[in-house]
Amino acid sequence: MQDPQERVRLAMESVLQWSAISPHTPLVLCDGSGFDFRPMVAQLPNAHQIECLTFQNDSAAVQLHGRGYGEGEIVKYAIENSEQIRTAGAFAKCTSKLWVENFAGCMQQWNGDLLLKGVFSNTFSPLTPTTLAYIDTRFYAANIDIYRKLFLNAHLAVRSQHGHSLEECFKDIFLTAQLKGCLMAPPPIICGVGGGTGVYYTNTPLRKQKERLKYAIAKRDQAFTPWFTTAKRNVLN
Numbered sequence: 001m002q003d004p005q006e007r008v009r010l011a012m013e014s015v016l017q018w019s020a021i022s023p024h025t026p027l028v029l030c031d032g033s034g035f036d037f038r039p040m041v042a043q044l045p046n047a048h049q050i051e052c053l054t055f056q057n058d059s060a061a062v063q064l065h066g067r068g069y070g071e072g073e074i075v076k077y078a079i080e081n082s083e084q085i086r087t088a089g090a091f092a093k094c095t096s097k098l099w100v101e102n103f104a105g106c107m108q109q110w111n112g113d114l115l116l117k118g119v120f121s122n123t124f125s126p127l128t129p130t131t132l133a134y135i136d137t138r139f140y141a142a143n144i145d146i147y148r149k150l151f152l153n154a155h156l157a158v159r160s161q162h163g164h165s166l167e168e169c170f171k172d173i174f175l176t177a178q179l180k181g182c183l184m185a186p187p188p189i190i191c192g193v194g195g196g197t198g199v200y201y202t203n204t205p206l207r208k209q210k211e212r213l214k215y216a217i218a219k220r221d222q223a224f225t226p227w228f229t230t231a232k233r234n235v236l237n
Contacts, residue, residue: 012040028050031052055081092139118183119167134171135171180230187211
């Protein structure tokens with residue numbers, strides 16, 4: 001999405017949606033283009049709950065490696081500079097222009113450490129083994145210490161020109177660290193405008209049901225069951 005005015009409008013739409021979904025939750029709006037959202041946010045009724053951060057992404061590195069590199073920079077900057085996140089000790093991250101319709105349900109699975117959305121391939125295929133395709137980085141929740149330990153510099157391995165996105169980088173770390181008890185099921189229902197397409201996601205009842213069924217099938221697979229959320233707090237071996 002190249003139109004700056006449209007990007008700003010959609011970011012503010014996301015802020016308003018989050019304010020409606022979870023009205024008592026503080027928000028941190030972190031922008032990597034140098035744009036200052038504070039004048040716009042100051043006009044909102046809940047402006048006191050919204051912390052605005054802005055900085056300039058390493059544009060040369062983003063252009064070289066892909067937008068996932070910039071996404072990682074933004075989250076890293078927010079963790080290192082947000083008073084809200086520092087005070088809370090944990091955060092839920094959602095890509096700008098998006099929001100999570102079932103946020104409350106997702107956070108009921110919070111284990112104190114980490115919540116991720118795994119994306120599985122071949123879930124409905126009886127002849128092809130189900131595999132973990134990638135970790136969806138549009139939305140996740142993390143304890144600051146866990147995120148620093150595992151994912152803070154994940155974006156440094158992004159090589160979009162070779163088909164290795166931030167989602168694959170998160171998957172690599174997830175598998176290498178042998179994480180357990182942190183995949184959400186049911187999965188988040190992510191709404192808003194996709195940055196790559198510029199159009200709103202279509203979350204029909206049929207599509208939502210299909211997503212829930214895919215995760216129910218994956219969760220029942222003994223190879224994947226330990227990955228999904230449990231009452232156990234520690235996600236590391």
